[in-house]
Amino acid sequence: MTRTVYVNGAFVPENEAKVSIFDRGFLFADGVYEVTSVLDGKLIDFDGHAKRLERSLSELDMPQPMPTDELLSVHRELLARNDLSEGMIYLQVTRGSDGDRDFVFPDPDTTKPSVVLFTQAKPIAQSAAAETGIRVISIEDIRWGRRDIKTVQLLYPSMGKMLAKKAGADDAWMIEDGFVTEGTSNNAYIVKDGKIITRHLGNEILHGITRAAVLRFAREAQMTVEERSFSLDEAMNADEAFITSASTFVMPVVEIDGRTVGNGAPGPVAKRLREIYLEESRNSAI
Numbered sequence: 001m002t003r004t005v006y007v008n009g010a011f012v013p014e015n016e017a018k019v020s021i022f023d024r025g026f027l028f029a030d031g032v033y034e035v036t037s038v039l040d041g042k043l044i045d046f047d048g049h050a051k052r053l054e055r056s057l058s059e060l061d062m063p064q065p066m067p068t069d070e071l072l073s074v075h076r077e078l079l080a081r082n083d084l085s086e087g088m089i090y091l092q093v094t095r096g097s098d099g100d101r102d103f104v105f106p107d108p109d110t111t112k113p114s115v116v117l118f119t120q121a122k123p124i125a126q127s128a129a130a131e132t133g134i135r136v137i138s139i140e141d142i143r144w145g146r147r148d149i150k151t152v153q154l155l156y157p158s159m160g161k162m163l164a165k166k167a168g169a170d171d172a173w174m175i176e177d178g179f180v181t182e183g184t185s186n187n188a189y190i191v192k193d194g195k196i197i198t199r200h201l202g203n204e205i206l207h208g209i210t211r212a213a214v215l216r217f218a219r220e221a222q223m224t225v226e227e228r229s230f231s232l233d234e235a236m237n238a239d240e241a242f243i244t245s246a247s248t249f250v251m252p253v254v255e256i257d258g259r260t261v262g263n264g265a266p267g268p269v270a271k272r273l274r275e276i277y278l279e280e281s282r283n284s285a286i
């Protein structure tokens, strides 16, 4: 199926979409992105993603390409044109192209950002992996120091996924000074004695939109949440582990570096949080 994608103001067939070879996203990874999940043809947590986009852009001195209500219209139009009921919308904003390669940022008055959006159809609510749980390996976190900005510099996370694949696992958790930062494209959690433990916010991790929602739902359900660093050793001895992201929601982790977590099956806390997240997200989708 040929998708209809959005590029700089136009909806076009995917094979006709064009971006300059001088685009700074292509040359310098000078761009940011968002992935918003879609259930029943509706957007999950659009406001959260729009706010984080605004923050990522402002941290990099990039202008907002369009007001939030316009961005919402583009998302909805794209859903409609592609008849997408479940999956994701990928959005990327780069600093654009000034027709050459220069490390210095171009003048924002004359060089406009590039904006690209496309849909990805994928079952997220009904997931075989959620029934069995996933296996992760640990790798050193050698990314840059501003992981709170959602930039398109994803080479290391991509290498991490390949290392996991080669090791017969599904994903990798990244470790800095002995502590887990996050997964290659998700936030990481453990459960011990009923407490949900996940790394505190800071520059070391992405401030996940799913994370914020899941922690809110957990607290509303009277579960105890501790936002602090946890070590790889602590994770291996946890009762449960899981990850969250817009593309996986709440996904149980049943093995870390070949060691079984808990009894090796998705735990009750992760299962419950997945159920609550799905229900609440469907109710508040727009």
Ligand code: PDD
Binding pocket: 035, 182, 183, 184, 185, 186, 187, 205, 206, 207, 208, 209, 210, 211, 244, 245, 246, 247
């Ligand atoms: N990744 N941490 C990292 C490094 C991520 O790349 C992501 C999201 C998350 C979770 O954030 P959120 O809950 O807002 O999706 C945490 C997206 C899904 C991706 O790169 O495809």
